Amino acid sequence: xxxxxxxxxxxxxxxxxxxxxxxxxxxxxxxxxxxxxxxxxxxxxxxxxxxxxxxxxxxxxxxxxxxxxxxxxxxxxxxxxxxxxxxxxxxxxxxxxxxxxxxxxxxxxxxxxxxxxxxxxxxxxxxxxxxxxxxxxxxxxxxxxxxxxxxxxxxxxxxxxxxxxxxxxxxxxxxxxxxxxxxxxxxxxxxxxxxxxxxxxxxxxxxxxxxxxxxxxxxxxxxxxxxxxxxxxxxxxxxxxxxxxxxxxxxxxxxxxxxxxxxxxxxxxxxxxxxxxxxxxxxxxxxxxxxxxxxxxxxxxxxxxxxxxxxxxxxxxxxxxxxxxxxxxxxxxxxxxxxxxxxxxxxxxxxxxxxxxxxxxxxxxxxxxxxxxxxxxxxxxxxxxxxxxxxxxxxxxxxxxxxxxxxxxxxxxxxxxxxxxxxxxxxxxxxxxxxxxxxxxxxxxxxxxxxxxxxxxxxxxxxxxxxxxxxxxxxxxxxxxxxxxx
Amino acid sequence: xxxxxxxxxxxxxxxxxxxxxxxxxxxxxxxxxxxxxxxxxxxxxxxxxxxxxxxxxxxxxxxxxxxxxxxxxxxxxxxxxxxxxxxxxxxxxxxxxxxxxxxxxxxxxxxxxxxxxxxxxxxxxxxxxxxxxxxxxxxxxxxxxxxxxxxxxxxxxxxxxxxxxxxxxxxxxxxxxxxxxxxxxxxxxxxxxxxxxxxxxxxxxxxxxxxxxxxxxxxxxxxxxxxxxxxxxxxxxxxxxxxxxxxxxxxxxxxxxxxxxxxxxxxxxxxxxxxxxxxxxxxxxxxxxxxxxxxxxxxxxxxxxxxxxxxxxxxxxxxxxxxxxxxxxxxxxxxxxxxxxxxxxxxxxxxxxxxxxxxxxxxxxxxxxxxxxxxxxxxxxxxxxxxxxxxxxxxxxxxxxxxxxxxxxxxxxxxxxxxxxxxxxxxxxxxxxxxxxxxxxxxxxxxxx
Numbered sequence: 001x002x003x004x005x006x007x008x009x010x011x012x013x014x015x016x017x018x019x020x021x022x023x024x025x026x027x028x029x030x031x032x033x034x035x036x037x038x039x040x041x042x043x044x045x046x047x048x049x050x051x052x053x054x055x056x057x058x059x060x061x062x063x064x065x066x067x068x069x070x071x072x073x074x075x076x077x078x079x080x081x082x083x084x085x086x087x088x089x090x091x092x093x094x095x096x097x098x099x100x101x102x103x104x105x106x107x108x109x110x111x112x113x114x115x116x117x118x119x120x121x122x123x124x125x126x127x128x129x130x131x132x133x134x135x136x137x138x139x140x141x142x143x144x145x146x147x148x149x150x151x152x153x154x155x156x157x158x159x160x161x162x163x164x165x166x167x168x169x170x171x172x173x174x175x176x177x178x179x180x181x182x183x184x185x186x187x188x189x190x191x192x193x194x195x196x197x198x199x200x201x202x203x204x205x206x207x208x209x210x211x212x213x214x215x216x217x218x219x220x221x222x223x224x225x226x227x228x229x230x231x232x233x234x235x236x237x238x239x240x241x242x243x244x245x246x247x248x249x250x251x252x253x254x255x256x257x258x259x260x261x262x263x264x265x266x267x268x269x270x271x272x273x274x275x276x277x278x279x280x281x282x283x284x285x286x287x288x289x290x291x292x293x294x295x296x297x298x299x300x301x302x303x304x305x306x307x308x309x310x311x312x313x314x315x316x317x318x319x320x321x322x323x324x325x326x327x328x329x330x331x332x333x334x335x336x337x338x339x340x341x342x343x344x345x346x347x348x349x350x351x352x353x354x355x356x357x358x359x360x361x362x363x364x365x366x367x368x369x370x371x372x373x374x375x376x377x378x379x380x381x382x383x384x385x386x387x388x389x390x391x392x393x394x395x396x397x398x399x400x401x402x403x404x405x406x407x408x409x410x411x412x413x414x415x416x417x418x419x420x421x422x423x424x425x426x427x428x429x430x431x432x433x434x435x436x437x438x439x440x441x442x443x444x445x446x447x448x449x450x451x452x453x454x455x456x457x458x459x460x461x462x463x464x465x466x467x468x469x470x471x472x473x474x475x476x477x478x479x480x481x482x483x484x485x486x
Numbered sequence: 487x488x489x490x491x492x493x494x495x496x497x498x499x500x501x502x503x504x505x506x507x508x509x510x511x512x513x514x515x516x517x518x519x520x521x522x523x524x525x526x527x528x529x530x531x532x533x534x535x536x537x538x539x540x541x542x543x544x545x546x547x548x549x550x551x552x553x554x555x556x557x558x559x560x561x562x563x564x565x566x567x568x569x570x571x572x573x574x575x576x577x578x579x580x581x582x583x584x585x586x587x588x589x590x591x592x593x594x595x596x597x598x599x600x601x602x603x604x605x606x607x608x609x610x611x612x613x614x615x616x617x618x619x620x621x622x623x624x625x626x627x628x629x630x631x632x633x634x635x636x637x638x639x640x641x642x643x644x645x646x647x648x649x650x651x652x653x654x655x656x657x658x659x660x661x662x663x664x665x666x667x668x669x670x671x672x673x674x675x676x677x678x679x680x681x682x683x684x685x686x687x688x689x690x691x692x693x694x695x696x697x698x699x700x701x702x703x704x705x706x707x708x709x710x711x712x713x714x715x716x717x718x719x720x721x722x723x724x725x726x727x728x729x730x731x732x733x734x735x736x737x738x739x740x741x742x743x744x745x746x747x748x749x750x751x752x753x754x755x756x757x758x759x760x761x762x763x764x765x766x767x768x769x770x771x772x773x774x775x776x777x778x779x780x781x782x783x784x785x786x787x788x789x790x791x792x793x794x795x796x797x798x799x800x801x802x803x804x805x806x807x808x809x810x811x812x813x814x815x816x817x818x819x820x821x822x823x824x825x826x827x828x829x830x831x832x833x834x835x836x837x838x839x840x841x842x843x844x845x846x847x848x849x850x851x852x853x854x855x856x857x858x859x860x861x862x863x864x865x866x867x868x869x870x871x872x873x874x875x876x877x878x879x880x881x882x883x884x885x886x887x888x889x890x891x892x893x894x895x896x897x898x899x900x901x902x903x904x905x906x907x908x909x910x911x912x913x914x915x916x917x918x919x920x921x922x923x924x925x926x927x928x929x930x931x932x933x934x935x
Binding site: 002003005006007010015016017018020022024025026027029030032033034035038039041042043045048049051052053055056057058059060061062063064067069072074075076077078080082083084086087088089090091092093094095096097098101102103104105107108115118119121130131132133134136141166167169170171172173174175176177216217222248249250253254268270271272273274275277292293319320321322323324325326327329330331333336337339340341342343344346347348349352353355356357359360362363364375376399400403408409428429430431432458460463464465466467468469470472473474476477478479480481482 | 487488489490491495496498499500502503504508510511512513514515516519520521522523524525526527528529530531532534535536538539540542543544545546547548549550552554556558559560562564566568570571572574575576577578579580581582583584586587588589590591592593595596598599601602603605606607609612613615616618619620621622629649651652654655657658659660661662663664705707731732733734735736739748755756757758759760761762773779780781782783784785786787788790791792794796797802803804805806807808809811812813814815816817818819820822825826828829830831832833834835836837838839841842844845846848849852867884885888893896915918919922
């Protein structure tokens with residue numbers, strides 16, 4: 001199958017684009033400024049189109065198949081989103097245009113802020129963060145600024161449950177905070193005794209993923225939040241799992257102070273092979289002044305004669321910018337398009353069916369795969385990818401074998417608190433037929449694991465490439481074309 | 487919408503689960519706050535939604551409606567049709583992060599192609615798979631330098647002519663308040679270029695950051711700056727406009743340790759500021775302190791060449807609180823856009839487009855400078871942006887230009903009090919001679935008013 005690299009396809013003298021000749025007098029370019037060689041490929045348009053089209057055919061994607069990827073919410077990406085994001089009025093506007101020429105963009109951003117406030121139960125929203133992890137960073141910087149503003153800069157301890165996303169500890173450390181891990185109890189909830197022991201005068205906050213990465217809604221959530229608040233800390237909610245909560249519970253209503261949304265998970269914008277995402281952050285009233293610069297405001301209210309006039313504002317105690325310009329605007333356009341097509345009732349239905357699909361798969365698989373925390377789950381659940389009587393088989397082997405049946409594997413080896421974890425999140429956009437086929441396949445693989453383990457150990461067999469030598473990749477470090485080793 | 491279940495199927499599924507109704511799935515949740523009624527509009531159909539979004543887009547004036555001389559970190563360039571045609575393939579844009587390499591070779595090899603092109607363009611050894619944008623990639627350079635010196639050096643020397651948003655982002659990231667940031671004070675000399683930084687660089691300095699071309703469009707030779715930086719044992723980061731590297735000497739030629747930059751000029755539409763592409767490249771000795779995804783070449787068990795995410799032990803999901811950064815995505819689709827763009831333009835096209843930008847900008851600068859009341863602010867060589875001192879406040883001039891459908895330059899007074907009444911004008915291959923001439927005519931009219 002091997003597709004050549006661009007540098008291998010290059011033929012000296014070929015061109016893919018031709019520009020017009022200069023229509024102005026040519027200026028002298030000082031020789032001392034000019035680079036010597038420009039070692040870029042030389043290709044025609046058809047070379048380029050075929051190269052990338054052939055590459056595309058090596059990918060699994062939502063448009064061709066199911067992604068039961070826990071914690072990632074790989075739902076269908078509606079095609080209208082791609083149309084609206086490409087409307088020239090949005091796509092061809094410059095971020096520094098005078099605000100009277102970009103009222104459409106500002107109105108869209110304002111409405112998106114309002115929708116996210118209403119969905120999460122928050123008093124303010126920033127749309128600036130570029131991704132979920134970037135939203136987390138924004139949130140933790142707000143926690144820090146809030147305590148400093150109150151003269152409590154000794155509050156630098158952030159509590160992170162062992163079932164939390166991997167970014168949480170890195171985010172806290174990056175913001176100069178001290179990370180303490182909290183254990184889970186036998187029902188997958190936060191261990192209240194351990195939490196109580198950490199609730200002291202150095203507590204800055206708790207990063208709470210709820211539903212957690214086991215797919216479970218913490219049964220003691222009110223008590224947990226209350227305990228943190230009473231100790232003077234803030235509660236940060238990881239909104240990666242909001243697909244379980246739309247119209248079901250508003251995080252702000254139960255006392256969560258800060259939450260990031262993932263527009264690329266919950267609100268259907270495409271993952272793009274790893275980005276761009278978008279990670280807006282919602283905050284409670286006492287934190288609105290700390291939001292990043294800028295937020296979109298109404299400068300002049302609408303009246304009978306003219307529509308509202310929108311502008312940018314810097315919140316009074318803003319932590320500052322977290323990136324250049326205003327955030328991933330064209331991702332916002334996609335998410336807003338999706339929201340308009342859902343409305344209030346549609347949003348609730350999304351979460352209801354996401355949870356229905358997860359529980360249906362759980363019901364179909366729980367007799368074949370061991371589920372360590374077996375209760376009604378939310379939008380995802382975690383099973384163990386191993387059996388005592390098939391000792392050679394690991395979660396990885398099941399994951400690889402699934403590819404032979406044209407399914408993307410579930411998230412595996414996460415969360416860390418489950419042995420050989422397979423984390424399964426079907427999302428609401430998969431039909432019963434797809435779920436049944438997936439469940440049947442998982443059951444068949446469980447049979448193969450016992451009857452023909454070698455079939456799994458050597459899988460995948462029907463993919464463009466087989467298992468990769470990852471040790472060689474890290475040892476040889478070939479990171480670009482034409483350089484054999486670094 | 488987008489939920490395929492029939493009622494019959496839903497009921498069958500509930501039966502298999504062993505419950506009567508969907509609400510039974512949510513019994514663990516606090517009853518007092520369950521099922522809030524959301525104060526949001528009713529759903530729209532696709533037809534209505536498209537109409538609503540279209541009417542919002544029509545409230546804007548885009549660079550299609552206006553003649554654009556606005557840059558300041560985001561530029562209007564021609565994007566060949568093949569770029570978006572490939573980006574629209576569902577196989578690329580609806581794919582997940584390539585953690586499962588057996589079914590993600592398309593994304594992985596495209597990123598490897600990108601890494602190859604960026605290292606060639608910048609003259610560095612290695613490029614990662616990208617950060618969010620130019621501002622955050624530059625802030626990540628600070629994190630990397632701090633990690634490299636194991637927190638023993640915490641001073642960062644920042645050029646005052648580094649993009650103001652990048653400088654602010656570095657300050658917001660803040661690294662727990664340990665950073666000492668110098669060099670870009672309000673009274674800094676804006677015309678001396680890198681020389682104004684030399685006296686700040688010492689044994690406590692972790693990183694020196696300059697831009698190339700800088701925020702004012704200036705092209706400086708940073709060779710001496712690199713020498714002075716390295717004499718102090720510090721690292722040098724250069725934030726680039728990658729398109730300028732089709733013509734200009736590379737940061738690698740100067741001796742930079744880190745190259746960051748905004749990749750938007752490489753085939754990404756203006757997009758009202760995002761999503762863009764954060765370039766990050768460095769020298770081989772710093773690979774293990776570099777944040778972000780990295781794709782490496784290897785073999786599969788059938789002996790085929792193949793690609794995989796590598797050195798993941800550096801990253802947040804493994805190193806957790808000891809990672810250099812929390813980043814866990816990249817701008818993969820923007821990486822793809824820029825890779826397609828660079829491969830279409832190639833060696834000749836990149837040189838051609840950067841020369842066009844250079845010639846057109848210099849033509850515009852010369853014409854404007856010949857007006858009685860407008861003056862070029864400096865004589866430093868520039869690429870496709872330049873600063874002019876105006877006879878009136880920039881916002882007033884821009885209002886006048888806008889009446890004639892011209893999007894004027896950036897008001898530098900927004901960030902530099904010394905540069906009140908100074909305008910930053912960007913010219914690209916998209917601006918015809920006629921457009922430039924009409925800008926000059928309009929400016930002449932303004933000064934006569």
